[in-house]
Amino acid sequence: MGYSAARGGLDAILAAEELMRAKRDGGSSPPLGIDQVTERLNLAVDRVMGEAGLWAPRLAALALRQAEGDLIEAAHLLRAYRSTRMRLAQPVPVHADELEILRRIVPAYRVPPGPQLLGRTLDYVGRLLDTGTGPPAPANPEPPEPVAADATPNGRHPGRLLDLLRSQGLIRDRRRADDPEPHDVTKDPVRPGAPRSARLSVMARAETGALVNLWYRNILGPDGYIHEVTLGEVRHGRLPVRVVHPVTGQPVCLGEVRVTEVEAIEDLDGEREERGFFDVGYGLCLGHNERKAIAMANLDIAVERDAGRSPLEQSVLMTTDGLDASGFLEHLKLPHYVTFRSMVERKVAIRVAAERRVLESPPADSPPAEAATVPGVAR
Amino acid sequence: MTVTALAAATAAEEFGHLDEQSKREIRCALLTAVAVPGYQVPFASREMPVARGWGSGGLQVTLAVIGPQDTVKVIDQGDDAGVNAANLRRLIVASTGAAQTTDARAASIIQTRHRIPEDPLGEDQVLVLQVPVPEPLRGVERDMRELRRMHAEADYTAIWVSLYEDLVRNGLITQTTGYPVLVGGRYVMATTPIPRWDVPKLHQAEFLALFGAGREKRVYAVPPHTDVEPLAFEDVAFQVERTEGASCLLCGAVDAYLVEVPARAAWICSDTDWCERRRSAESEDGEGAREGVADA
Numbered sequence: 001m002g003y004s005a006a007r008g009g010l011d012a013i014l015a016a017e018e019l020m021r022a023k024r025d026g027g028s029s030p031p032l033g034i035d036q037v038t039e040r041l042n043l044a045v046d047r048v049m050g051e052a053g054l055w056a057p058r059l060a061a062l063a064l065r066q067a068e069g070d071l072i073e074a075a076h077l078l079r080a081y082r083s084t085r086m087r088l089a090q091p092v093p094v095h096a097d098e099l100e101i102l103r104r105i106v107p108a109y110r111v112p113p114g115p116q117l118l119g120r121t122l123d124y125v126g127r128l129l130d131t132g133t134g135p136p137a138p139a140n141p142e143p144p145e146p147v148a149a150d151a152t153p154n155g156r157h158p159g160r161l162l163d164l165l166r167s168q169g170l171i172r173d174r175r176r177a178d179d180p181e182p183h184d185v186t187k188d189p190v191r192p193g194a195p196r197s198a199r200l201s202v203m204a205r206a207e208t209g210a211l212v213n214l215w216y217r218n219i220l221g222p223d224g225y226i227h228e229v230t231l232g233e234v235r236h237g238r239l240p241v242r243v244v245h246p247v248t249g250q251p252v253c254l255g256e257v258r259v260t261e262v263e264a265i266e267d268l269d270g271e272r273e274e275r276g277f278f279d280v281g282y283g284l285c286l287g288h289n290e291r292k293a294i295a296m297a298n299l300d301i302a303v304e305r306d307a308g309r310s311p312l313e314q315s316v317l318m319t320t321d322g323l324d325a326s327g328f329l330e331h332l333k334l335p336h337y338v339t340f341r342s343m344v345e346r347k348v349a350i351r352v353a354a355e356r357r358v359l360e361s362p363p364a365d366s367p368p369a370e371a372a373t374v375p376g377v378a379r
Numbered sequence: 380m381t382v383t384a385l386a387a388a389t390a391a392e393e394f395g396h397l398d399e400q401s402k403r404e405i406r407c408a409l410l411t412a413v414a415v416p417g418y419q420v421p422f423a424s425r426e427m428p429v430a431r432g433w434g435s436g437g438l439q440v441t442l443a444v445i446g447p448q449d450t451v452k453v454i455d456q457g458d459d460a461g462v463n464a465a466n467l468r469r470l471i472v473a474s475t476g477a478a479q480t481t482d483a484r485a486a487s488i489i490q491t492r493h494r495i496p497e498d499p500l501g502e503d504q505v506l507v508l509q510v511p512v513p514e515p516l517r518g519v520e521r522d523m524r525e526l527r528r529m530h531a532e533a534d535y536t537a538i539w540v541s542l543y544e545d546l547v548r549n550g551l552i553t554q555t556t557g558y559p560v561l562v563g564g565r566y567v568m569a570t571t572p573i574p575r576w577d578v579p580k581l582h583q584a585e586f587l588a589l590f591g592a593g594r595e596k597r598v599y600a601v602p603p604h605t606d607v608e609p610l611a612f613e614d615v616a617f618q619v620e621r622t623e624g625a626s627c628l629l630c631g632a633v634d635a636y637l638v639e640v641p642a643r644a645a646w647i648c649s650d651t652d653w654c655e656r657r658r659s660a661e662s663e664d665g666e667g668a669r670e671g672v673a674d675a
Contacts, residue, residue: 008460009458009459009460009461009462009464009465010460010465010468010469012462012465013462013465013466014381017381017382021381076426076430079426080426080427080428082426083396083397083398083401083425083426083427084389084392084393084396084397084398085398086398086399086400087398087400186423187404187423188421188423189421189422189423189424189596189597191421191523191524191527192522192523192524193524308524311521311522314521314522314523318523323426323430323431324431324432324594326430326431327430327431327432327433327435327594328431328432328511328594329432330430330432330433331430331431331432331433331511334433334455334463334492335455335456335458335461335463336456336493337456337638337649338456338457338493338494338556338572338573338574338636338638338649339493339555339556339572339574341574341620341637341638341639341649342555342556342574342575342576342620343555343556344639345555345620345621345622346551346553346554346555349551349553349618350549350550350551350553353549353550353551354549354550356550357550
């Protein structure tokens with residue numbers, strides 16, 4: 001029976017796996033092509049790559065299809081796949097000024113240095129559900145690039161608002177040289193008291209909803225460690241990826257990634273703060289995900305200002321990973337009968353102990369009562 | 380493709396799913412853990428084919444120490460047939476080619492959630508425990524910076540006070556599973572959620588116990604022949620779970636960790652294989668020979 005019992009669990013999970021596969025790969029419609037996922041569901045692909053911390057559009061699309069559109073599940077597949085791969089090289093740092101913009105807005109000024117480039121966004125598209133027959137077949141397989149009025153090479157690499165504010169002496173300068181190598185959160189687990197690079201890395205991989213919730217919890221919820229910032233830069237664009245060539249020793253460009261970058265300008269209005277200055281929070285994540293980058297920039301400056309006085313840093317570092325939170329939440333579905341039996345035993349023991357105490361100190365005017373029978377507990 | 384086939388395909392490229400660099404990192408952390416019993420060693424927890432909270436830490440530990448010559452047993456709640464145990468076992472076996480067994484005596488590595496087998500384990504065996512919450516002091520302190528200080532200075536006042544308060548309020552210590560222990564006279568350690576019944580098995584044990592917390596990115600260890608003392612008072616003894624009159628409906632065991640079957644108002648052993656062997660031994664014709672779990 002030990003044999004057949006052990007088979008039981010295995011048979012059940014194999015059957016469950018087959019039910020998942022049959023529904024996903026069955027049905028009457030044609031199988032979902034990977035190019036369809038990368039083209040038609042590109043924001044979902046971007047989000048999965050961001051939360052997985054891995055730029056791999058085709059793999060992310062495979063994961064999304066396999067996960068039936070479950071974003072966390074897809075990010076899990078992608079990260080678990082990466083666990084099997086040897087790390088071949090470390091990229092050479094690139095400056096964010098190399099970002100070739102596809103979209104850039106500067107809410108802090110009407111006419112900032114460089115373009116306001118609306119680019120591709122739903123921000124000003126009315127949210128009206130299109131119940132029509134769907135889009136026409138694509139006439140042009142390559143969608144046109146967004147074109148700015150001054151889409152010159154310089155227009156694609158505008159200076160940033162931070163530089164203007166620096167030149168005006170309005171920004172508290174926190175550039176430092178003692179954290180030159182970014183803390184790799186996939187190699188060294190973080191804990192509170194972490195360098196800023198660790199905080200930024202954690203948030204870059206964090207679940208979008210977790211960051212948004214943590215931000216909003218601080219705006220309207222019980223925490224209140226954040227106030228609304230003014231956004232200095234919201235950018236979406238391409239950054240080159242370079243590694244040192246093993247033979248020539250020179251940096252070579254392997255390709256590019258798209259990122260969303262945000263600078264959040266914070267009014268230093270605390271009693272002990274430098275009231276004559278602004279400070280800046282930074283957000284950058286893989287793919288086009290402005291919600292996430294904005295929340296990240298807000299939380300970055302909030303943790304900086306908080307300086308360890310509240311639990312905010314621990315919340316940012318320890319509670320925003322989608323895989324950690326979802327995995328632990330869902331583990332509650334696992335059997336817990338060994339632990340529950342132990343809990344029941346203590347509940348009964350507490351009652352027995354309470355009754356024994358009553359018996360040991362009877363009131364003077366009443367005889368000791370018959371002990372209520374609580375079966376089955378050793379003293 | 381099925382999961383079993385995918386895991387086997389991965390094994391063709393990387394023995395034990397993880398790349399060699401990752402396995403070396405985990406082994407380095409485990410060596411530190413063995414050298415400093417009870418101390419929580421941070422490690423670069425990888426994302427595994429199972430979710431965080433589902434044994435990802437135990438799985439990383441097992442895959443870091445296993446070799447193709449090993450025989451592995453995996454249990455959940457003491458049961459080899461538990462669905463999560465079955466899933467972990469097929470991933471381990473498919474990605475390493477190790478043999479599998481349900482017999483705790485025949486296993487060189489036993490990965491477990493919530494239990495230690497009833498069979499006494501020997502010096503050639505490694506017990507890998509899946510840990511959901513590695514921090515024994517979290518109930519009395521939430522701030523991780525303060526927790527580090529408390530462990531560094533062996534300042535365990537807060538947990539002692541909480542045990543005392545528990546005693547005063549309830550007449551006994553109400554901690555159920557995961558009972559805190561002092562390891563090697565130095566570090567207070569969480570005993571995963573194993574029942575108190577299993578805690579004494581860690582004291583001066585013959586076997587090596589490795590604890591893996593994947594989500595919280597910590598490993599720790601109890602090496603053989605190490606003192607593991609449950610936190611208790613001189614005049615209030617540590618109590619294990621015991622229910623008067625309870626015995627296993629199937630094998631009659633009294634001296635085992637029993638779980639309740641409410642529908643039949645009965646008890647059964649949580650360690651299913653141990654229970655089964657006792658029954659085989661009772662029946663005259665059974666030689667107690669065990670079969671391994673068939674591969675899928």
